[in-house]
Every structure is written in C-alpha cells, then in structure tokens.
Amino acid sequence: MAHIVVLATGGTISSRSGAAGSVATDGAVALLGAALDSSQASTVEAVDVLRKNSFNITLADVRTLAEAIRTQLDRADVDGVVVTHGTDTVEECAFLVDLVHDDPRPVVFTGAQLSADRPDSDGPANLRDAIAVASAPAARSLGVLLTFAGRIFGSRGVQKADTLAPDPFSSRDGGPIGRVICGVVHLTARPARTSVLPMPGPTFGDVPVEILHCHLGSGDHAFRRAVESGARGIVLAGTGAGNLNTDLVAAVADAVAAGVVVALGTRVSQGPVVPLYGGGGAVDALAAGAVSLGTLSCVQGRILLALLLEHHTPRRAAELLSEYCAAV
Numbered sequence: 001m002a003h004i005v006v007l008a009t010g011g012t013i014s015s016r017s018g019a020a021g022s023v024a025t026d027g028a029v030a031l032l033g034a035a036l037d038s039s040q041a042s043t044v045e046a047v048d049v050l051r052k053n054s055f056n057i058t059l060a061d062v063r064t065l066a067e068a069i070r071t072q073l074d075r076a077d078v079d080g081v082v083v084t085h086g087t088d089t090v091e092e093c094a095f096l097v098d099l100v101h102d103d104p105r106p107v108v109f110t111g112a113q114l115s116a117d118r119p120d121s122d123g124p125a126n127l128r129d130a131i132a133v134a135s136a137p138a139a140r141s142l143g144v145l146l147t148f149a150g151r152i153f154g155s156r157g158v159q160k161a162d163t164l165a166p167d168p169f170s171s172r173d174g175g176p177i178g179r180v181i182c183g184v185v186h187l188t189a190r191p192a193r194t195s196v197l198p199m200p201g202p203t204f205g206d207v208p209v210e211i212l213h214c215h216l217g218s219g220d221h222a223f224r225r226a227v228e229s230g231a232r233g234i235v236l237a238g239t240g241a242g243n244l245n246t247d248l249v250a251a252v253a254d255a256v257a258a259g260v261v262v263a264l265g266t267r268v269s270q271g272p273v274v275p276l277y278g279g280g281g282a283v284d285a286l287a288a289g290a291v292s293l294g295t296l297s298c299v300q301g302r303i304l305l306a307l308l309l310e311h312h313t314p315r316r317a318a319e320l321l322s323e324y325c326a327a328v
C-alpha cells in the first residue's frame with residue numbers, strides 16, 4: 001500500500017466564508033477528514049506548511065514549500081506527495097517545484113474552486129484524485145503534476161484559464177496528460193522535462209523580477225521606472241507573438257546594457273513568441289537583447305528567471321533562460 005504525505009498550504013480548498021469573505025482556515029487534518037473514508041487504497045499523513053490564499057504567497061513561501069517537499073522525499077517510507085494550494089498562483093508554485101524536482105516519486109498539486117464550507121465543494125474529490133495520482137506507479141518520473149476536476153496536467157504550461165469554472169485549468173500549447181476516472185489513473189502523454197535546477201536559496205524571496213504588460217499606447221515609462229527601482233529581471237508580456245513598441249525597444253537595449261535580464265513573453269494565452277515584425281516588434285526586441293520565452297507563460301518565465309538570477313550572473317542567467325526556453 002502506497003504511503004502519501006499531504007502538505008496543506010491554504011487556498012479555497014481550505015477556506016471558510018465569513019463576513020470578511022472567504023479565508024483560508026482548515027489545515028491538512030481537516031482536509032483529509034472531509035475527503036477520505038476507510039476504503040482509501042493508500043495510507044495518508046497530514047502536514048501543514050502554510051495557511052494562505054495563494055494570492056498572498058511569496059517567493060519565500062514557495063521556497064519554504066519546496067524545502068518541505070524535499071524533507072518528505074528524504075524519507076524512504078514516502079511514495080508520493082500531494083500539495084493542496086490555492087488555484088490563483090498554483091501554476092507558479094508547481095512550476096518552481098518541478099524545476100528543482102530530482103526524484104521519480106510524484107508530487108501532485110490540487111485545490112478547489114468552491115470553499116470547504118460549501119456542501120458542493122470540489123475539494124474532497126480533487127484531493128482524493130490527487131492522492132490516487134501520487135500513489136500510481138504510472139505517475140512516477142513525470143515531474144510535478146496538477147490534478148483538478150478529474151484531469152491531470154504537467155506543471156510546465158498549466159495555467160488558470162477561467163476564474164470561476166469548476167475545471168479552470170488549461171495547458172499552453174498542449175492539453176491534459178491524463179484523467180482520473182472513478183479513482184483510476186489513466187495517463188495518455190508524458191510532460192517534456194529538462195535538466196533539474198538547484199533548489200532556491202535563502203535570497204530567492206528577494207530577487208526582484210517584475211512582469212510588465214504591454215498594451216495599446218504603453219510606451220516605456222513603466223519599464224524605465226522598474227529598472228530605476230532596482231529590478232534585476234523584467235518579463236515583458238508583449239502583444240501578439242511578442243511585440244513591444246519602438247520606445248520600449250530602446251529602453252530594453254538600455255536595460256540589457258545595464259545588466260538587467262529582459263525576457264520576452266506574450267500577453268496572449270496560447271502560442272509562442274516568434275520574431276515576425278520589425279519597427280518595435282519581436283524582431284527588434286530580440287535584437288535589443290531580450291530573451292524569448294518561447295511558449296513559456298510570463299508568470300512561469302518570471303519564476304524561472306528569479307531562480308536563475310539567484311544562482312548566476314545576469315549574463316549566465318540570460319544564457320540559461322534562452323537554453324531552457326529553446327529546449328521545451
């Protein structure tokens with residue numbers, strides 16, 4: 001029988017509603033109490049790591065969670081780890097954990113769209129499914145996964161695509177890699193994975209990497225202010241296939257010359273960055289020294305860039321970012 005550890009971090013799956021709105025309340029023991037009965041095929045252990053809605057989770061918290069997962073995987077009696085997490089930022093947290101995950105045992109994130117005090121909450125079923133995935137031999141060596149509403153996703157590319165839908169996740173340029181049907185795990189694809197990166201260190205929480213959204217008439221003001229305020233990395237969510245504008249391209253060249261790593265993504269939810277246009281488009285942005293994120297989303301690109309900048313010089317971080325984005 002598989003032994004699974006459930007790490008709770010908060011989110012709607014643990015939230016209860018009051019006059020001040022829904023607030024993360026329940027810990028791991030309560031979550032398991034609502035989800036499991038005596039017919040469970042695995043033994044399950046409960047550990048609390050954080051109790052926050054995920055819009056309050058910081059890079060330092062993500063490091064705390066990555067360390068907590070590592071601690072559980074240092075145990076020979078653990079066959080897999082489940083993390084309950086808010087859906088708002090789970091795509092960032094799961095991606096960081098995946099980047100540093102150096103173990104065949106599954107780590108599976110899940111959460112809920114309806115809070116724990118609702119009789120129709122999706123949390124208990126999602127948690128049961130995540131435990132089934134973490135226990136499944138077929139889920140080994142697939143990296144960090146997300147299970148939600150019966151579907152299984154690789155962490156790279158997963159994104160919250162609907163604020164309220166019961167199945168809010170999609171995958172950029174891909175789809176789910178499997179399903180859980182009546183407690184049985186069916187896998188139909190394997191996520192693409194690259195080499196494992198070093199764990200975040202004590203300064204990970206302080207690496208200033210900003211994301212700026214390009215829009216009609218956005219100019220270069222917000223970008224130059226971010227550089228002046230000490231950003232070491234800036235992810236630009238360009239329009240279309242990664243287009244900026246002529247003012248912004250000039251500001252990117254100045255920032256890169258000053259040692260800031262600029263990553264070029266897109267504000268569009270599907271499709272890669274491709275250098276198609278000059279005159280302020282992606283052709284000029286890349287010529288100015290920006291690094292293409294390819295198909296990686298801006299929020300996941302920011303996580304990767306923060307990790308690289310914690311461990312490397314700006315020049316090396318830019319090279320590694322480029323290599324990673326070209327590889328998958």
Ligand SMILES: NC(=O)C[C@H](N)C(=O)O
Pocket residue numbers: 010011012013052053054055085086087088089111112113114
């Ligand atoms: N459904 C959710 O979990 C959303 C919640 N606000 C969170 O991300 O913590």
